[in-house]
Amino acid sequence: MTAIADPARPRRKIGKTDPIQKLAILIGVSLFAAAILAPVIVPFDPLGQSLLSRLRPPLGFERYSAGHFAGTDELGRDVLSRSLYGLRLTLGLAFAGALIGLLIGGTLGLVAGLRRGWVEDTIMALVDMQIAIPFTLVALLILSLMGSDLTVLVLVLGIAGWEQYARIVRAEVRRLTTLPFIEAAWTAGAGPIYTAWRHVLPNLVSPLVVQFTLALSNIVILESTLSFLGLGVQPPQPSLGSMVGLGRDYMPTAPWIVLVPAALIVALTFSVQIFGDWLRDRADVRLRDR
């Protein structure tokens, strides 16, 4: 589907940030900080069991166990510590995945944009296929057969979104190569690699940063969904998705085991998506309604 232009949409003034965006960015930054600082700030070992204080509720409820602000799970592990470590892992995987997608898709898109003919046709056919195949199913297949270790998982998450980068880069490259300054570079004797590196790439930075941000949130959703189903991050290592998946059995009596990681996932995807939209509005007017 191509983007539909929206001539009637009122133009937001560049540089103006509304309160929801400010809040989202604040939440996003805190989540990133918490993920990075997790080893320093968490009160308990995320894997440390304590069978004497199992299934304790969060602060403010009866039977609260001191120090376990978000309660404990069925093995007496601290839910907050596990969630923050899970957040750290989820974000790490998302960054690695988005970066792999950027490398694959960016390279293919650049090649497709610069070299016309069968090279471009083949790459764009691959893009169409990737769009047509429901990727979650392919991910299930690969993870089930290759085993769910983190390397495989990162690769799967990386492949998940490469085609978006490829489309953006190709479209931008095609547009840029018709502009006079690229032609001037050719005329001045610049080779294809020099031109790509020196003149095309710098112009791709802002659309790619925007796409990278949006990909982050998609990958967070894909990773937590796979982990929720038991095919992503494997226990005992905590990930937000697997905490929700494994905590399901205790939901009637100990909903906090599920609610705390679920809230973190939603806060993360919300803030990253709003941040992405905000970036897009400022970065590039042409990308607005994609």
Next chain:
Amino acid sequence: MIAYLARISVKSVVTLFAIVTVTFIATRLSGNPIDTFLGDGLTAEGRAELIRYFQLDGTLWQQYVAFLRGVVSGEFGLSFVDRRPVTQVVGERLWASGQLLLASVTLTILVAIPLGILAAIYRKSWIGSAVMTVAFAGYAVPSFILAILMVLVFSYWLNWLPVVGNGSFLHFIMPTIAMSGVLVAALTRFTRNAMLDVLGQDFIRTARAKGLSEARVVLRHGLGNAGVTVISVIGLQVAGLAAAGSVVVESIFSWPGIGQLLVNAALIRDYPVLQFGVITVAVAVVAINALTDVAYALADPRIRLARS
């Protein structure tokens, strides 16, 4: 039109071929599936027999040719679990998945198209922003979280709705909503944008100028023209999103469909079932995409009459 149909057919066949190949490669990348699945407690003779039985002897290329031959003749092998043909195992679950898909798509259309129109008409007032905020939330909340929260509130706390199975109307409510969340978000956005696109055009001004009622302008001239885009989105986006959603939603609600089957097969590595299930869903998605392309062409004379 014939050239267009031919192009769609070729594209679909190539995509299907690619999917079949990808599933083949994925299943063989991990080494011998007999060892990964049945590994321990197998005698050498038993292993050899199983390898012959599941046609895993021969070079990779021979296996690939044998696999393609099987695909063409409809032989997809037997489930590792109960040794029934995978076509049967998957086939008996089609209807349950189909029901859930139909329910979700119906709900999505009934909710998203009016919302999208509202958001387009009232784009400058709070109604428009409220609708778009809801649509935005639909993207940001993963379907498994939506499902889990509904289960917590409506099944465990309020005790209104059943969690497991597909026996009655009540069983449909939560799975249908969980499936529809992201679909509604996508379709609302597209309906709004398509409507805005159309409503900004000259013939709409003409329609207003000749004194038509606003309802007629919006519904007949606006939606009538935006409808083509909206239908194509339903076909192209919704099919893929629904395939992904059904995996999650069916396994949460123990819905006896293909999605649940696939997750279970993935967890116990029943690779013939997994392979055929993925191919089945992919065929369905590609077929829906192709039909959408044809419908799009039929609805739009610019494509129908184009010669290329």
